[in-house]
Amino acid sequence: MRVFTLKKNLNEAVKTEKKSGKTVGFVPTMGALHDGHLALVKKSLQENPVTVVSIFVNPTQFDNPEDLEKYPRFLERDLHLLEKTDKNLIIYLPLAEDLYEGSVRAKPYDHGGLDRVMEGAFRKGHFDGVATVVHLLFNAVQPDKAYFGEKDFQQLRIIQHMVDKEKLPIEIRPIPIYREKDGLAMSSRNLRLTDEMRQAAPFIYKSLMKAREMAEQGFTPSEIKQKIRELFSRSPLELEYFEIADEKKLKPAGDFKENKHYRGFIAAYAGNIRLIDNMRLK
Amino acid sequence: MRVFTLKKNLNEAVKTEKKSGKTVGFVPTMGALHDGHLALVKKSLQENPVTVVSIFVNPTQFDNPEDLEKYPRFLERDLHLLEKTDKNLIIYLPLAEDLYEGSVRAKPYDHGGLDRVMEGAFRKGHFDGVATVVHLLFNAVQPDKAYFGEKDFQQLRIIQHMVDKEKLPIEIRPIPIYREKDGLAMSSRNLRLTDEMRQAAPFIYKSLMKAREMAEQGFTPSEIKQKIRELFSRSPLELEYFEIADEKKLKPAGDFKENKHYRGFIAAYAGNIRLIDNMRLK
Numbered sequence: 001m002r003v004f005t006l007k008k009n010l011n012e013a014v015k016t017e018k019k020s021g022k023t024v025g026f027v028p029t030m031g032a033l034h035d036g037h038l039a040l041v042k043k044s045l046q047e048n049p050v051t052v053v054s055i056f057v058n059p060t061q062f063d064n065p066e067d068l069e070k071y072p073r074f075l076e077r078d079l080h081l082l083e084k085t086d087k088n089l090i091i092y093l094p095l096a097e098d099l100y101e102g103s104v105r106a107k108p109y110d111h112g113g114l115d116r117v118m119e120g121a122f123r124k125g126h127f128d129g130v131a132t133v134v135h136l137l138f139n140a141v142q143p144d145k146a147y148f149g150e151k152d153f154q155q156l157r158i159i160q161h162m163v164d165k166e167k168l169p170i171e172i173r174p175i176p177i178y179r180e181k182d183g184l185a186m187s188s189r190n191l192r193l194t195d196e197m198r199q200a201a202p203f204i205y206k207s208l209m210k211a212r213e214m215a216e217q218g219f220t221p222s223e224i225k226q227k228i229r230e231l232f233s234r235s236p237l238e239l240e241y242f243e244i245a246d247e248k249k250l251k252p253a254g255d256f257k258e259n260k261h262y263r264g265f266i267a268a269y270a271g272n273i274r275l276i277d278n279m280r281l282k
Numbered sequence: 283m284r285v286f287t288l289k290k291n292l293n294e295a296v297k298t299e300k301k302s303g304k305t306v307g308f309v310p311t312m313g314a315l316h317d318g319h320l321a322l323v324k325k326s327l328q329e330n331p332v333t334v335v336s337i338f339v340n341p342t343q344f345d346n347p348e349d350l351e352k353y354p355r356f357l358e359r360d361l362h363l364l365e366k367t368d369k370n371l372i373i374y375l376p377l378a379e380d381l382y383e384g385s386v387r388a389k390p391y392d393h394g395g396l397d398r399v400m401e402g403a404f405r406k407g408h409f410d411g412v413a414t415v416v417h418l419l420f421n422a423v424q425p426d427k428a429y430f431g432e433k434d435f436q437q438l439r440i441i442q443h444m445v446d447k448e449k450l451p452i453e454i455r456p457i458p459i460y461r462e463k464d465g466l467a468m469s470s471r472n473l474r475l476t477d478e479m480r481q482a483a484p485f486i487y488k489s490l491m492k493a494r495e496m497a498e499q500g501f502t503p504s505e506i507k508q509k510i511r512e513l514f515s516r517s518p519l520e521l522e523y524f525e526i527a528d529e530k531k532l533k534p535a536g537d538f539k540e541n542k543h544y545r546g547f548i549a550a551y552a553g554n555i556r557l558i559d560n561m562r563l564k
Contacts, residue, residue: 003285005362009369075357080287080377087291095362 003091007140022049026143031055032072032188036178040147054092060106061129106132119154131162145171153278185277197270200236208279211264215281221253240267285373289422304331308425313337314354314470318460322429336374342388343411388414413444427453435560467559479552482518490561493546497563503535522549
């Protein structure tokens with residue numbers, strides 16, 4: 001496994017591979033890897049002779065410094081999991097100063113309105129941080145394809161939008177959500193849940209299933225939203241938002257139109273830990 | 283930079299290099315790298331076309347579990363420092379279970395009496411842990427040369443003895459102690475010193491200089507030892523031992539014989555932190 005902390009060394013290695021005509025897949029992560037991450041890596045390995053995985057807890061996308069501080073870090077374990085997955089992976093562990101070329105700050109991006117709701121509304125500056133670091137990582141790695149989980153669906157859409165707008169020659173490949181057996185979406189944050197909250201957390205998944213059932217039965221978005229909020233008020237989780245929006249523009253839905261896909265989106269606190277999830281409803 | 287956590291992958295990479303006739307240098311470390319470590323790496327790079335550096339905080343050589351727990355770990359920073367030193371290094375980050383093949387325990391070694399004094403006397407089982415892990419690492423890496431700092435002089439002698447006894451085809455290369463400007467021997471533990479104790483710690487070096495001066499002036503080992511203990515009794519450091527021994531057998535010296543080299547050896551507590559150092563006296 002090749003590991004680089006410096007952009008110029010990574011770049012040199014990737015360029016050499018590309019010169020021999022190989023396509024390069026890229027999986028950006030913040031470490032604390034779980035099977036959901038490894039599914040992205042495996043997909044990239046299927047589709048590309050060369051795969052780069054980055055591990056970087058990007059400081060500019062945390063609106064809450066405490067959240068950044070508490071983000072779990074397991075570099076040794078992560079490297080081991082990656083090596084077991086494929087010993088020919090290229091791993092990029094950026095140094096913040098080197099990746100950001102000195103000024104570790106988010107740049108403002110025009111997200112075309114995709115950031116007005118949900119994560120964008122509740123985590124100020126989050127998506128500028130995400131777009132900034134993904135853009136920098138894309139410049140550093142220069143992949144042909146990049147793999148993102150649908151768990152962060154809004155992030156995925158914002159990155160697709162950035163790539164279109166910046167005319168980057170990169171194909172964004174969305175990968176379905178990986179779930180624990182009880183339905184909880186896999187997340188590095190799950191490790192920080194108390195036992196009690198870990199027991200309660202699959203309620204997020206159950207409420208999305210309920211929303212999908214209601215959508216199939218013909219209930220309107222506002223009826224579904226009211227019901228889900230009511231269900232949450234009787235759960236140990238604290239709902240931050242439940243939203244129904246179309247998959248393309250992420251505009252909150254007044255009603256379900258025939259020619260569009262819609263998703264339900266949830267953010268909720270399980271104790272101190274903020275969890276998100278989403279599901280296609282229609 | 284190539285990084286491996288699994289013995290079989292490391293082994294394969296090293297074997298390929300050796301088949302093409304290259305010699306392999308090896309620098310085992312416990313991470314938290316400083317310039318002293320990097321000096322070992324640079325020496326190996328000068329002497330070998332291939333250098334392997336291992337980072338492994340070996341649990342079986344800590345007699346004190348708290349000491350193991352508190353041992354500083356900076357894997358990201360360490361990898362960056364190594365990549366800056368040479369981007370073609372091979373890094374081995376062993377998993378304990380893989381390196382030890384299941385049973386993470388020290389084996390008893392016959393150290394030929396070298397373990398009867400100093401570190402061996404004050405840290406029960408320490409050198410069995412050291413010999414066990416170095417032997418396992420040597421088997422995993424199969425280097426031609428291995429580089430050890432003279433700061434752990436007794437360890438160096440014990441490893442040389444183990445290599446002789448086990449007839450391993452490995453040349454042990456001792457490297458002189460690297461010191462801070464004020465004389466304090468470089469050590470990962472220095473990072474844990476309080477400001478006050480960091481100020482006091484160079485007294486260890488100064489007392490070794492004093493011992494050397496006295497040896498040159500014709501004082502006997504017992505006169506020197508008495509003087510150094512007296513000096514320590516008036517310092518903020520707590521002396522664990524000061525010993526004078528010959529470099530070969532590490533036997534405490536009754537007097538200085540003409541045809542032998544002698545060293546002064548110190549272990550002292552600076553607050554909670556145990557520091558060691560040594561210096562050739564004659």
